[in-house]
Amino acid sequence: MSTDKVQIFDTTLRDGEQVPGCKLDTHQKLVIAERLDNLGVDVIEAGFPVSSPGDFNSVREIAKIVKNATVCGLTRAVKKDIEVAAEALKGAKRPRIHTGIGTSDSHIKYKFRSNQEEILKRTFEAVAYAKTFVEDVEFYAEDAGRTNNEYLARVCEAAIRAGATVLNIPDTTGYCLPEEYGAKIKYLRENVKGIEKAILSCHCHNDLGLATANSIAGVVNGARQIECTINGIGERAGNTALEEVVMILKQHPYLNLDTGINTRLLYDTSRMVSEKMGMVVQPNKAVVGANAFAHSSGIHQDGMIKNKETYEIMDPAEVGVSDSAIVLTARSGRAALAYRSKKVGYELTKVQLDVVYKEFLIVADSKKEVKDEDIHQIMKTTNSGAQAVA
Known part of the structure; x- marks a missing residue:
């Protein structure tokens, strides 16, 4: 079966920058x-x-x-918005205007004080x-997530x-369950006249922590574009995280979906965006968090230590991380202590390891993490006979 291309639409500079305090010059x-x-994204909003x-x-x-990506500008379904976006995009090799309007009963009634027929008219005109x-x-x-199918x-x-x-089907409030969102995409694929003329796109928010799951459900059911941000930043609880959907599709080749992203730039790109926006990446963040490859x-x-595949489904190098980390804490065993000791120059016998491990536990109980300098001090304290190897 041939592999389908899933376009990556990055909105870090638009939706991501809407986070309070993340303004960029x-x-x-x-x-x-x-x-x-x-990085290889297809569209930059x-x-x-x-x-x-x-x-x-x-x-x-x-x-x-x-040079390569389509450059996109957002507008409302308003003529002035569209004219200004068109002017701003004049220099783009591949310009795209992204226009639209609310379609749920809530938006039509309360936001626009309008009706369904008027929204259809404004859609066509915009x-x-x-x-x-x-x-x-x-x-x-x-x-769209709360819009009648x-x-x-x-x-x-x-x-x-x-x-x-392109037809963007946003779960604007992050309300949908993956089954619901996937079914919505499937319904549109099967019931919209002329759907073969357009690409269906997922734009999911993370209010209930389901943005990534919903986006994957969308592409499994026929969407061929995912709208996302680096580190999942965005309004409220954020958007679909680019690094997550890219690596999910890469790690599940049987889905026959590919993004073409240079994944080895993911970690560095994550750090760049974090630094420039002043948004700290949580340590347990999937794929790019500090603890993503720490044990x-x-x-x-x-x-x-015996085989990395026992607890890692990704090679850290695939996302630009130099190596996995064996972090020494009070939960660590003898194997980890011997491994880290060897890394800093101590080849321990079984007898020496038994002696050193007792002291290690005392130190580990008093600290969140045992560092390399602590290992050197433990060796001195125990006088175990272990010699540092040059």
């Missing part, structure tokens, strides 16, 4: 955009041009420097107008008739 955005291009002069300028400058500026137009149905299909059909090339349990460490 144009230079910082250019550095990140260049890295995303080197560079910003929301009409929102401010600064955002307009950033989108314009990013459009000039990106996409058709954007199409007069660029060939590549993506339509988003905001709050039959009505959502009608909205998608209107967008396709107007010329949309402190004695049982796990023993297995790792």
Whole structure:
């Protein structure tokens, strides 16, 4: 069976930057955009041009420097928004306008004080107008996750008739279960007239911790674009994490889905975005967290020392991490202590290890982690006879 390409749409510079305190200047955005291009993302959503002069300028400058990826600008279903985005994207090799409107009953009634027929009309008009500026137009149905499937299909059909090339189906509030979101994508694949003319896209939020699971459910059911951010940053609880969906698809080749991302740049890219945005990556963050390849349990460490595949499903080098870490704590066993001791120059006999291990436990109970310098001190304290090897 042939492998299908899943496009990676990175919105770190738009949805990710909406996090309070994560504002970037144009230079910082250019550095990140260049890295995303080197990473191999298919689309870079560079910003929301009409929102401010600064955002307009950033989108314009990013459009000039990106060599490979499509550069995208967000708009509402408003003519002025679309005109400003088109202007900002003039320098892009591959420009895309991303326009849309809310489609759930809640948005239609309370946000727009409108009705379904009017939203269908605005959908068609916005996409058709954007199409007069660029060939590549993506339509988003905001709050699609809580939109009735039959009505959502009608909205998608209107967008396709107007010329949309991509249909973004956002779980804006992060409410859907994976089964529900996957079924929604499947329903659209099977019931939208002209669906073969457009790519279905997943844009999932993490309010209930399901963004990654929902995105994977979406592509399994026929979506061929995932909208995501580095480190999963984004409004409220964040967006789908790019590094997670990329590595999930890589680690499950039987899905026959590939992203083409240079995964060896993931860790470094994560650190770059974290530093420039001032957003610390939680240590237990999947794929790129400090503890993602760290092992402190004695049982796990023993297995790792014997064969890494016992507790690691990914080679750290695949995501740009130099090596796994055997972290010494009070939960560590003799095998881990012997392993780390050897790393710092001590080849211990079984008798020596027994002596050293007793002292190690005393030290480990008083500290969160036993470091290399502590090992040297333990060797001196125990006078075990172990000699450092040059």
